[in-house]
Amino acid sequence: MHRFIVVGGGAGGLELATRLGDRYGETRAKRGRPTASVTLVDRNPTHIWKPLLHEVAAGSMDPFTQELEYAAQARWHGFEFQQGELVGIDRAARRITLGVVNDEDGAELLPERVLDYDTLVLAIGSTTHFFGVPGAAENSIALDTVGQAERFRKKLIAACMRAEHQAPEPVTRDHEGKEEPRVQVAIVGAGATGVELSAELRNTAQVLSAYGLHKLDPSHDVGIVLIESGPRILPALPERVSSATTELLEKLGVRILSGERVTEVAPGVVRTASGKAVRADLTVWAAGIKAPQILSELDGLTVNRLGQLIVRRTLQTELDDNVFALGDCAACEWPGNERGVPPRAQAAHQEASFLFRSMGMRLEGRPLPEFTYRDFGSLVSLGHFSAVGNLMGGLIGGSMLIEGLFARFMYMSLYRLHIAALHGYARMVLDTVAHWLRRTTLPRVKLH
């Protein structure tokens, strides 16, 4: 039997393993003999869709209600799950090594293991890029994992509670002479993640106050400042999306500092190249991504300057026909576009669907097709009732700006499509209804 191994059960990898397991593995629905073995490897036991992490950080999403157990998904969809971190590849022997897994107390839970493959798909995503800015890694929080998002949320609540009970300090003023808020969150990087977080946090400050967790005035005492080195926010999106978003953020009271390159993050302060010192009780770093370090250390596979594996348009790595890569960890050409395929959930999803089809051809020994990314536009969520974005489509022959509730609905449907890819449409509908019902008995923001 052909042995597929998918490493990384994120937006792309989990969809691919699920579909391969459904097609080739042994499932309860289809009792016939499996025609290939499919193994998914992830360092964590559970999956959460990464674009939800800013909502987790703001407390508007409880991660424990959205997590999916890999072991259960494997049982339902005919694949095997192995928990462990990829630490090495022996390409000649077609073998990967997974590191030891320890429990919370540091005791060994699973030993180092070796797994053999015929086809290996690497889908291990990306991590935050601090660009070597002094103090950034030590003094700011990144949003790569549920643990980091939860840590930020708890620190924010603690900062608000502390500020309420501390004797008011003499009023401090920012570089423009404006009175500074009692608690200030600085977000470095005004790409989609930074922008979405800033809007979500506005809502959080209000809800925390409504539930009595602090008695600060949420719009006056809790400040959010978004710092961007480029001339405008959302630099990767069309200018009109950026200006519509700027207007909405300003209405929400988010302060935007564009054209300000951060040169240092120290405890309590973010410094910029123009000499500004922005007071920050909490700093979030959302200024860029790079691929995990391990990819640069693997048995001769080639990487670009961000450490992403360079893949051909078949998504095979440059040097090895048996090793594929998808999602944020892969650098794939996008014909007609200077940049490669962007690091987005949309791209990871398309690549997973593409690889699912091309794996069938590989098993039949047919030549592999080439991947072409189709940009359907980008949507940026601005809290509970709004989103902004551009929809691109063959139908309208260009790009269309969308805003408000409709945009929000489209944004939410992206996650619903991911759920449908994992569980099918019937379960996605049930999950959506269950989610709405659950929300009626929960506060709008996680309080502890």
Ligand SMILES: Cc1cc2nc3c(=O)[nH]c(=O)nc-3n(C[C@H](O)[C@H](O)[C@H](O)COP(=O)(O)OP(=O)(O)OC[C@H]3O[C@@H](n4cnc5c(N)ncnc54)[C@H](O)[C@@H]3O)c2cc1C
């Ligand atoms: C806060 C936030 C908001 C975002 N919002 C959007 C959005 O609105 N729209 C959009 O299109 N994109 C968005 N993105 C980007 C999107 O999340 C990524 O592009 C997408 O998740 C990439 O999918 P992936 O499968 O490549 O990797 P991921 O989804 O990151 O999955 C990688 C998986 O690999 C596992 N892993 C990592 N290293 C190892 C290892 N060594 N061994 C084993 N397993 C490993 C991880 O545990 C994880 O499960 C957002 C990202 C963030 C952080």
